[in-house]
Amino acid sequence: MRAAIRTRALTKVFRGFRAVDEVDLEVREGSVHALVGPNGAGKTTLFNLLTGFLSPTSGTITVLDEDVTGLPPERVARRGVARSFQITSLFDTLTSREHVELALQGHTRHGFRFWRSERLLGRHRARVDELLEQVGLMPLADKQAGLLAYGQKRALELALVLALDPPVMLLDEPTAGMGIEDVDRTIDLVRRLAAGRTVVFVDHNMHVVGSLADRVTVLQQGRILAEGGYDEVRTDERVITAYLGEAEHA
């Protein structure tokens, strides 16, 4: 099977601190792959490297057999890698609908049409409705994102990722800060969305990791500590000492 994402000796050094250290990651196409590890293990740095928000100190990244090392974020996005952000990252003054319209327009050149009316964006209406429906935001379509509740913002984040219709989705803590019923709803949603795509996600919630992930990579201090199925990893002794032990006490 082809690798959706493959990194070779991927390294990021911040002023001598090796946040990501010689990581060889392989994410199989069509799989749901979790990245776990204690705080500071390098998960978010790895995400930022994979999506072009940071350029690696050394090493290479390929996405669906194409080298994307060092490409800027917008180019990586156009290669079919969409990401959500750990800290909710939206456009506060735009409505939910306007967000999704923007996302749908993102991989066209229509964004440069300064001489046309913004009503032009209305042509995406059916698709926008469909996406908002999927994440349960249809009743709030015309509300400004800055005024949405936390869980609703997270749902909008997912709608944006989906709007890009990406072969590869990277979700940075999709359930962070959610209540238990929202967590289960999000798990269902991600599971549905994962059909026909590759999903890589970071989450601290082991329930989420256990219910979604085909494979789990455990990071510690910027290195891969263990990799395998959830049950395999969870019984790995190094992992228990490094992470799960800690998490279960928490």
Next chain:
Amino acid sequence: MTQSVITQAPADGADVAVAASNPRLRWILLAAGLVAALALPWFVYPPVAMDIVALALFAIALDILLGYTGLLSFGHAAFWGSSAYVTGLIATHYGLPFPVAVIGGAVFAMILALPIGYVSVRRSGIYFAMVTLAFAQMVYFIGYQWSDLTGGENGLQGVPRSFFGIEAVETDSFYFYYAALPILLFGMWAAWRIVHSPFGRVLVSIRDNAPRARALGYEVDKYKAVAFVLSAGLTGLAGGVFAISHGFVALTELHWTTSGDVVLMTVLGGIGTLWGGIVGAFLTVMLADYLASSGFHGIDLITGSVFVLVVLLFRRGVWGTVRHQWNSRRRRRTTSGEGTGR
């Protein structure tokens, strides 16, 4: 990404969507604005009226960057002034009707903005402001040194006002006002079009959250650069009309204080509103004109104090505050924040 305090949208959500959802109010405002523009030279000395409308377009052009893209340009005098010079030179040397000369000036401003914008948009926040200032200073010194062409410190004197042989327009500034007004109104319409286009939507997203816009596939720097060039072009239209109106181009049009003045007007009126530019220009010019005619010598002291007061008391500027009050009253009356759609 650093964002300066000044370019940050109000935290409680912008009022853009709410205002847009009330088309009737927008038409009333538009009609009132048009009537005011037509009536202005009846109440204000016509050359001063012309200054107000030209500076209003200048402030609106700046607002495309400051209010809608989140970029504080501190070098827009370069586009205003260079267009004034080019317009003046075309009018002087070719004797063309003034609208043609003005378009020539605006095109020149856009060409000048291409390299400046290309380089500047790589920086954001205060660094962007400093880079644009540095470029504008370069343009200033070119204008100062190249005195064969620009008249140096003496400025460009005796710019003719040619208009298809219609003498009333060519000699009387009252009629000239009405001949030049359509150019400036076109500029304002263009700014409105840009802001309310698919492109304008992307600009707002960049202002709110540039990294997010990149993750959606938008080439943020390119969008900023295009916005910069468009803003410079509209600034050029305004500067050209200003030059013809005065029949003279002073070196101060290129000076950094001109860049500062227009930022002041835009902030005074309220950024991210377009209308704010008109209000800001009106208040600034009228205040300066009143103080000058009363023989008072500390004009900058007074305008500066007014500016400080407005910024302290009305964070959103004059127009921004009015609109915010109006919208929050409306929002209280309707049951929730769910707009009426489009």
